Amino acid sequence: MADTTVSVARSAGLGARLRNSRIEYLFLLPGMLLFGGFILYPMVASQYFSLLNWSGFDANQAFVGLANYAELLTDKYFWDAFGRSFAFTVGTVPVQMLVSLIFAIILNNKLLKLSSLFRTLIFLPVVTPVAVIGIVMTIMLAPFNGPVNMALMDLRMLARPLDFLGDPKLVLWTLAGIYVWKWVGVTMVYWLAALQTVPTELYEAAKLDGVKNWQMTVFVVLPMIMPFAIVIALISAISALNVFPLIQSMTQGGPFFSSEVMEVYIFRNAFATAGAIPRLGYASAAGVFFGLAIMGLTILQIVAVRHLRNRESARAL
Structure with missing residues (x-):
């Protein structure tokens, strides 16, 4: 009662x-x-x-259960795209974090003149539409009359032009470089926010003790902002796994599928860009599988942050 x-x-x-x-x-x-x-x-x-055999463009929907997932496990193109997505992430995130951290440390110096202007210039590619960047970069990296190849040949750094977007060995890493250049400004903002948590008194005390700037950065500032690195790394990794607009606007996954990441693979199967029959059910299964992989990354981040907090709490005690 x-x-x-x-x-x-x-x-x-x-x-x-x-x-x-x-x-x-x-x-x-x-x-x-x-x-x-x-x-x-x-x-x-x-x-x-993902449980259907369905093109997405008609009313014929056949329930197939887990057959789409079973087919994924034997699809070479799926595993190639899956591995390529994570290779792209591993290749871009550390570089993006390191370069943005250097920019943040330099631009966080209040004595640096025009720091606001430099921040704006670094952040400018972030607000530029991906389609525009794709078109401009395709023109600049053209193998015969592109400004990049012409400049490298004039400097005698190349004997012949490189097909940055047409060579299967170069295309993915060329796209990775463009991706880092576009999004490094966002990661820089994250690091700048982390640097704001360092008490001003520490900088003043370090100056009174005669500590050099590089010593202050390496031994005091970096250890204090490292807990933020896990969160920034996760955000950057998830962003790098969602790189469809850039790759689709520049290479559509080519040449010979050498730049096809998971999102492009899903798009190709769902809408049959190669002229084949659309397979929305199969593409949905690939999307669910990929989403579970990203969820796994998120769980790892939560566990890592919790472990770091527990360790810091133990040190404080």
């Missing part, structure tokens, strides 16, 4: 809170509808579609 009374009281209290906060929930409603329609529904629908 007492439990029933408590439950009724809690329900009444919840109803009262909902009525009192109805204006706030009303303002939240558009965002919740957008989230449900463009994020939550596609996630659930893709899991359902």
